[in-house]
Amino acid sequence: MNTTYIVKFLLILLISISSCDKEEDQNLYYWDQTKCSDPWNTGQNDNNTETTIALRQYFENLNITLLEISFENLSQNNENSCDACNCTTGIRITIDVPENDSQKVLNLGFKKIFK
Numbered sequence: 001m002n003t004t005y006i007v008k009f010l011l012i013l014l015i016s017i018s019s020c021d022k023e024e025d026q027n028l029y030y031w032d033q034t035k036c037s038d039p040w041n042t043g044q045n046d047n048n049t050e051t052t053i054a055l056r057q058y059f060e061n062l063n064i065t066l067l068e069i070s071f072e073n074l075s076q077n078n079e080n081s082c083d084a085c086n087c088t089t090g091i092r093i094t095i096d097v098p099e100n101d102s103q104k105v106l107n108l109g110f111k112k113i114f115k
Contacts, residue, residue, distance in 0.1 A: 029110035031093045036085035044089040068096040
């Protein structure tokens with residue numbers, strides 16, 4: 001009976017350790033979409049699919065590997081009243097890149113997400 005508890009404990013411990021390692025390996029960066037065209041030539045009038053395709057092409061041309069792209073709407077009830085090019089749309093683009101591409105992404109203006 002004690003062996004079962006020990007095995008369960010070790011299994012839970014291994015799962016928790018492996019999930020911690022995975023989180024540390026992530027290199028997440030974000031870009032707040034602007035009202036005008038971002039460097040990959042999409043903006044607020046482009047949908048997420050169009051932006052994803054443009055981002056992948058943009059980073060491929062720069063020899064940067066994109067592991068994952070996600071979008072998050074940070075605005076509440078379209079409260080963005082600023083219409084200048086440097087104003088944000090409320091959409092945050094998050095990317096995951098390999099460690100060796102981290103500095104390149106920072107040089108492009110993306111900001112590191114610290115968890």
